[in-house]
Each structure stands twice: as C-alpha cells, then as structure tokens.
Amino acid sequence: xxxxxxxxxxxxxxxxxxxxxxxxVTVFQxxxxxxxxxxxxxxxxxxxxxxxxxVGGDGxxxxxxxxxxxxxxxxANGVGRVLVGQGGLLSTPAASNVIRVRRAFGGLILSAxxxxxxxxxxxxxxxxxxxxxxxxxxxxxxxxxxxxxxxxYRILDEPAPDIDRIGExxxxxxxxxxxDPVADYHALMRKLFDFDLIxxxxxxxxxxxxDAMHAVTGPYARVILVDDLGVSEGSVVNAVPSPDFGxxxxxxxxxxxxxxxxxxxxxxxxxxxxxxxxDGDRNLIIGRGQFVTPSDSLAILAANSHLxxxxxxxxxxxxxxxxxxxxxxxxxxxxxxxxxxxxxxWKFFGTLLDAGLATLCGEESAGTGxxxxxxxxxxxxxxxxxxxxxxxxxxxxxIVAAHWRExxxxxxxxHDYEEVESSAAEGLMAxxxxxxxxxxxxxxxxSMVEKADDFAYTDPVDSSATARQGIRVLFADGSRIxxxxxxxxxxxxxxxxxxxxxxxxxxxxGGDTQQxxxxxIAAADEIAGIGAxxxxxxxxxxx
Ligand code: G16
Numbered sequence: 053x054x055x056x057x058x059x060x061x062x063x064x065x066x067x068x069x070x071x072x073x074x075x076x077v078t079v080f081q082x083x084x085x086x087x088x089x090x091x092x093x094x095x096x097x098x099x100x101x102x103x104x105x106x107v108g109g110d111g112x113x114x115x116x117x118x119x120x121x122x123x124x125x126x127x128a129n130g131v132g133r134v135l136v137g138q139g140g141l142l143s144t145p146a147a148s149n150v151i152r153v154r155r156a157f158g159g160l161i162l163s164a165x166x167x168x169x170x171x172x173x174x175x176x177x178x179x180x181x182x183x184x185x186x187x188x189x190x191x192x193x194x195x196x197x198x199x200x201x202x203x204x205y206r207i208l209d210e211p212a213p214d215i216d217r218i219g220e221x222x223x224x225x226x227x228x229x230x231x232d233p234v235a236d237y238h239a240l241m242r243k244l245f246d247f248d249l250i251x252x253x254x255x256x257x258x259x260x261x262x263d264a265m266h267a268v269t270g271p272y273a274r275v276i277l278v279d280d281l282g283v284s285e286g287s288v289v290n291a292v293p294s295p296d297f298g299x300x301x302x303x304x305x306x307x308x309x310x311x312x313x314x315x316x317x318x319x320x321x322x323x324x325x326x327x328x329x330x331d332g333d334r335n336l337i338i339g340r341g342q343f344v345t346p347s348d349s350l351a352i353l354a355a356n357s358h359l360x361x362x363x364x365x366x367x368x369x370x371x372x373x374x375x376x377x378x379x380x381x382x383x384x385x386x387x388x389x390x391x392x393x394x395x396x397x398w399k400f401f402g403t404l405l406d407a408g409l410a411t412l413c414g415e416e417s418a419g420t421g422x423x424x425x426x427x428x429x430x431x432x433x434x435x436x437x438x439x440x441x442x443x444x445x446x447x448x449x450x451i452v453a454a455h456w457r458e459x460x461x462x463x464x465x466x467h468d469y470e471e472v473e474s475s476a477a478e479g480l481m482a483x484x485x486x487x488x489x490x491x492x493x494x495x496x497x498x499s500m501v502e503k504a505d506d507f508a509y510t511d512p513v514d515s516s517a518t519a520r521q522g523i524r525v526l527f528a529d530g531s532r533i534x535x536x537x538x539x540x541x542x543x544x545x546x547x548x549x550x551x552x553x554x555x556x557x558x559x560x561x562g563g564d565t566q567q568x569x570x571x572x573i574a575a576a577d578e579i580a581g582i583g584a585x586x587x588x589x590x591x592x593x594x595x
Contacts, residue, residue, distance in 0.1 A: 054209040055128040055224070060084045066092070066199035068192040070397045070539030072178025074164045077114050080175045084205070086121050091205035092198035093160070093179050094129045096191060100157065101130035106150045106180075108142025108233065109162025110268040110331040111293035112169035115140045118162050118177065120212040127226040128206035134226065136215050137233035141293065143268045143332030145421070145429035146237040148184035152425065153236055158182055163268075163331035166303035167542065170296030174542050185402035185426025189516065234275045241276060241432065244362030244424055245439045253442035254282045259322035262434065263312050264291045266298035269332040272431055281438075287322070302329050304336035304418055304430075305595045306343065317341060324437060324448060328430030333398075334418040335433040339448020345595075347377035347464050350414030352455050353436050354383045357412060359443040360436055362424065367411035371404050373397070374507050374522060375534045375550040376416040377462040386459070395509050395521035396536065402426055403513035416466060416550065453561075460556035463568045467591035468538075469547040469582065477537055477545035480585045484523045484535060487579075491525060496578060497571035499527040507534075525579060530554040533576045547586065549576050566594070 063082075066073060066089050073089060080086055094100055107122055109115040119140045126134050135150060136142075142150065144161055151159045158181050164174035179187045179195070187195075213221035213228050220229045241247075254260070260283050264270035270291030277283040290298060301308045304327035316325040316338040325338040337344040344352070354370050357363035369390030370380045384391035390409055394400035398419065404410040405423045414420040419428035437448070444451060469477075491504040507521040522536035531553040538546035551572050555561055566573070577583055 055206055056209050057204050057206050058087070059204050060088055060202060062200045062202055063088050067196045068178070071165065071186060072161070072176050074167065074174055074176035074540055074542050076542055077171055077173055077175045080114060080118070086118055086177070087125065087205045087207065088199060088202050089177060090122055090125050090160070092195050092202055094125070095198045095202070096194040097158070102132040103157035104133040104135065104154065105131055106135045106142070106147055106154070106156045106159030107162075108137035108147050109140055110143070111139070111141050111295065112163065112175065112297070112330060113171055113173060113295040114175050115162050115295070116215070118175070119215060121207070122160055123212040123223055123228060124208040124210065125206065127208040127224040131226055133229060135229050135231050138216060138218055138230050140215050141233045141268055141271065143233070143237070143272060145333055145425050145427045145432065146233055146272070148180060148425035148427040149237050149240055150231070151180060151182065152184040156182065161331070164542070165331050165540065166301070166329040166334060167540070168297065168301050169330065170299070173296060180426070183402060183406055183426050185405075186397070186399035188399055188402065189518065234272050237272060238276055238280070240424060241435055244432070245360050245435045246443070247281065249442050250435070250438050251281050253438075258442060259324075260287050260438070261312065261315060261322045261325045262288045263304070263309060263327035264288065265302040265304065265327055265329065266290045266292065266294045266300060267302040267328070267330045267332070268293055269328040269431055272332065276431065276435070297330065304329050304334055305593065307593050307595070309336050312336070313338060313343065316343075324441060326434040326437070328434070329418070332430050333428040335420060335430040336418060337433065337437055337448075339452065342449035342452055344448065344452060345377070345416075345464050346414065346418045346420065347372070347379050347416050347462060348452065348455070349433065350376065350412065350420050351379035351383045351459065352451060353420060353433070353440070354380055354387070354412050355455060355459075356440045356444070356451075357436070360439045363411065363422070368408055369404070369410040371401050371410040371413040373400070373415040374524070375466075375536065375548070376414060377464040377552050378554070379459065379462040380414060382459045392512070395507065395518050396539070398428055400509070400511070400518075403511050407513045409513070416464070456561045457558045460554055461561040463553045463555060463563070463565050465551050465565050465569055465573070466595050467549045467551070467573070467576075468593040469586055469588050470541070470592040471544040472547055472586045472588070474545045476586050477547050480547065480580055480582065481523065481535065481537060483585075484580055488523070491579070496575035499529050499531050499572075502526050502528040531572055533572060533579065535580055547582070549580075549582070549591070551576055
C-alpha cells in the first residue's frame with residue numbers, strides 16, 4: 053500500500069458555515085484545497101482508524117473528483133470501509149439514514165445544497181456524525197482550527213475504484229462498498245407513511261407534480277412516487293440529476309420554481325405541487341391555488357402528523373429555528389408538547405431529537421423533517437403531505453384555511469438582499485446591535501417595540517451556548533422583524549430580513565402577504581437603514 057504524505061500549508065477561509073464548507077467550484081479546485089480540508093476533518097476526529105464512513109453527494113460538478121480524493125485519503129488515513137452511493141449520489145437525508153442504519157462512524161456529504169452548480173457554480177463538503185446529523189459546532193470549530201495549522205496530508209497513490217457498479221472493491225486495506233442510494237431510504241419511507249392509502253388516493257384521481265430540479269431527488273422520486281405509489285411518469289419532472297442542474301438554480305422557492313407556481317395557480321393545476329433542492333433536503337409545497345409557507349407547513353404537518361403511521365403515537369415536541377414563524381408553537385401548545393426555538397442550522401436540532409424532546413423540526417428556509425433521520429428531508433415532507441391529503445380527502449387549500457381558522461394565521465415573508473458588499477452588511481448589523489437598547493418604546497408602523505435583542509441560545513440538552521444568531525425586534529402586538537446574515541452564501545454577504553404578523557381573526561386571514569406586511573416591511577428598512585447602507589432599493593428574493 054503506497055501512502056504518500058504530502059507537505060502543505062494552511063489555506064485561509066476554510067471555516068464551515070451554517071452547513072459545512074461552501075465555496076465556488078474554482079476555489080475547491082485550487083491545489084490542496086480539498087485535501088487540506090478533508091485531512092483537517094480526519095485529524096479532528098478521534099478513533100477514526102478501522103471505522104466505516106459514508107460518502108455521497110448531490111451529483112453536482114466536481115462531485116466525482118472530490119469523492120475520488122476522499123476515498124484515497126480515507127484509505128491512507130486508516131478508515132476501514134467507505135459506503136458510497138452509486139454514481140457518487142446520495143441525497144442529504146438518505147446519507148443521514150445510511151449513517152444511522154449501517155451504524156457508520158460518520159459521513160462526508162458533498163453538496164452546496166440549493167446553490168447553483170457547474171464549473172462556475174458552488175461546491176461544498178460537510179461532515180455528519182454517527183447520529184446522522186451535521187457535526188456540532190465543537191467539531192466544526194476543531195476542523196477549522198486544524199485547517200489553520202495543517203502541515204501535511206496523507207493520500208494513497210492508487211486510483212479509486214469504479215463507483216458506478218454496486219458491490220465491494222478494495223482500495224489499499226480499505227473496502228469501498230458501492231450501495232444503491234435509494235433502497236434504504238425507500239424502506240424507511242414505507243415504514244413512516246401509509247403507502248396503501250396514498251396509492252389508493254392516486255389511483256382514485258389524486259394528482260401530483262414533483263419537480264426534482266435536475267438534482268439528486270430525481271432517482272428517489274422515480275422509485276418512490278412513480279414505481280411504488282403509481283404517480284404517472286410525466287408527473288415527476290427534471291428527474292435526471294445533472295452536474296449543473298440543467299443550468300438552473302436548484303432552490304425550491306417562488307423565484308426559482310416559478311413555473312411550478314404558475315402551474316399550481318392555473319386552471320389545470322394538480323392537487324399537490326412540490327419540489328426539492330440540489331441535495332434533497334429542502335421542500336416546496338403548493339396546493340392548487342395555495343402556496344404553503346415553510347413555517348405554515350411545519351405547523352400543519354405537526355397538527356396532522358397522527359394521520360401517518362410513523363407518528364400515530366403522537367409527537368414529543370416541535371422545534372423550529374428562531375426566524376421561522378411562531379405558527380408551530382401554537383400547535384405545540386394545543387398538543388401539550390414542548391416547543392423549542394433554536395438558532396438557524398439543522399445541526400441545532402440534533403440534541404433535541406436524540407434526547408427525544410422533539411419529533412418534528414422545521415425551518416423557514418424550506419426545511420422540514422423529523423426524528424427519522426438527522427437532516428431535513430424534502431421527499432419526506434412531500435410524502436407526509438400526500439399522506440395527510442389522502443387521509444383527510446380535502447384539498448390543500450382547505451386544509452390550510454381550516455388550520456388558520458383554528459390556530460390563527462402568521463403572515464410571514466422573508467426578504468433577501470444577495471451579494472451585498474460584506475463591509476456594508478457587517479456595518480448594518482453592527483449599527484443594529486448598537487441601537488438595540490434604544491428601540492424598546494419606539495413605535496414603527498403603528499406598533500410599539502417591546503423588546504430588541506441579539507438571539508442567543510443555550511442547548512437544553514448539552515448546555516452548549518451560541519450567541520449572535522440574529523437581531524430580533526419584537527413588537528407589543530406579537531409582530532416581529534428579524535435580521536441576520538446568511539451563513540451559506542459564497543459571494544459577498546446575504547442579508548435576510550424576516551417579517552411576521554399574527555392574525556387570529558378568520559375574517560382577516562385572506563389578505564395578500566406583502567400587502568398585509570407592507571408597513572412592517574417599511575419599518576424594517578427604517579430601523580436598519582437597509583436602502584441607505586446597502587444601496588439596494590428592493591430585495592433580490594422575496595419568499
Ligand atoms: C442550510 C442549513 C439550514 C439553514 C439554511 C439557511 O440549509 O442546513 O439549517 O436554515 O442553510 O441558512 P442561511 O440562512 O444561513 O443561509 P441547506 O439546505 O442550505 O443545507
């Protein structure tokens with residue numbers, strides 16, 4: 053076995069963000085860039101020798117090259133076995149599941165999620181731990197520290213085996229096992245949902261359009277939705293993963309899934325429209341004539357989860373990220389279960405799920421999931437919606453309206469200002485922080501500020517503390533404005549502004565979100581000076 057130790061030097065900027073290290077492909081292609089980061093991960097892990105790792109990605113440009121390097125480095129670092137998705141593919145939730153069911157030590161997931169792919173697009177590497185979830189901050193910080201001190205990496209001088217053929221091969225002393233990326237995940241979905249009921253509903257005329265956005269969920273959707281549940285072939289679109297996502301932007305939101313949105317608002321709309329992102333963990337849900345915000349989706353799924361076999365026994369609690377609307381909190385209250393508010397980042401749900409405190413989790417950023425894996429899960433959300441629609445026999449629009457009547461409606465929007473100059477964005481946040489003490493008592497948009505803070509979180513399970521997670525301006529009437537900088541962008545800074553107003557009166561729940569929130573939106577600009585500081589007149593993306 054020919055292990056080569058290569059001298060290297062630290063490369064600045066290898067700091068994992070909200071979800072691993074994400075950079076331009078061209079950055080990852082620089083000499084030693086992947087090697088330094090992967091060696092730093094291996095160095096930060098204790099007792100790696102002889103262990104099993106899972107490796108797979110969303111199929112984007114550079115996926116195969118990175119997997120080849122990772123396999124050769126894993127072999128050189130004494131890893132015992134690596135499970136690789138066939139063709140290098142594993143959706144993020146499927147990877148989480150494989151780590152769990154195969155009792156692996158951890159896994160490397162290659163994806164930049166919803167960011168564009170291709171030679172000029174983005175790439176990413178994320179490490180997940182043995183529970184299947186993203187590495188907690190203690191590990192990502194250790195990895196980052198290692199990237200700043202690294203002096204050498206180890207790699208095997210032998211080509212990596214073919215990853216297109218299912219089966220086992222040797223690479224040095226390590227076994228490379230190429231697995232079907234869909235099978236274990238499919239089996240898990242069959243345990244959670246009433247496939248017979250959904251199949252019957254589909255045979256009886258329930259219609260679906262699922263857009264895989266040329267990304268990783270295509271093969272999963274084909275097997276589960278078409279082959280198993282009987283959805284018509286043409287209902288699953290853009291189902292072949294491509295390295296540049298067909299030139300598109302695999303972000304299932306109202307901007308990048310415009311075509312789906314328009315179909316769902318039209319005369320011939322199917323009953324349920326859905327899409328998932330690059331690595332299959334995000335979801336978009338649109339009923340006929342009814343977009344469902346991710347925050348509402350979490351609340352509605354939680355309120356109806358007992359209709360699916362996997363959750364028939366009830367749920368232990370609901371967790372949501374801080375910027376996600378409070379709609380789910382009201383469901384938790386009614387169910388008499390715990391409600392948890394965490395910083396943005398799926399990694400913060402891990403301890404709550406492991407401790408059995410939360411069963412369902414969700415984020416405004418189109419992420420919903422449960423304790424079945426330790427990642428958010430796009431297809432899982434689609435299947436739970438299908439299960440609920442089939443069980444209730446009602447259109448999505450009516451399910452949403454009934455939910456609002458019962459719990460009230462949280463009008464909610466997020467405005468993103470993308471690729472803002474970093475110093476301008478940092479300056480805006482710093483000025484907001486400095487003004488926190490002076491905001492309470494002031495009135496904006498007819499509402500008085502009751503409290504303003506910078507969200508800090510102490511994990512109730514392991515007591516780890518996380519500070520500076522977003523500026524919250526909380527109004528006396530329950531309205532809220534939140535400002536934070538994205539941790540997943542790869543160019544400049546992205547300012548996210550989250551705006552929410554609660555409306556308990558059913559007579560006032562039919563309004564247009566942007567109109568209802570217009571005065572709060574203006575207040576958000578007034579409070580932070582967005583236009584003046586960033587030079588932007590309007591947001592790039594409104595969801
Ligand atoms: C990641 C994280 C999510 C987070 C999202 C947005 O999602 O896993 O928990 O909500 O980023 O983060 P930010 O607002 O910092 O950009 P994904 O789908 O990109 O992996």
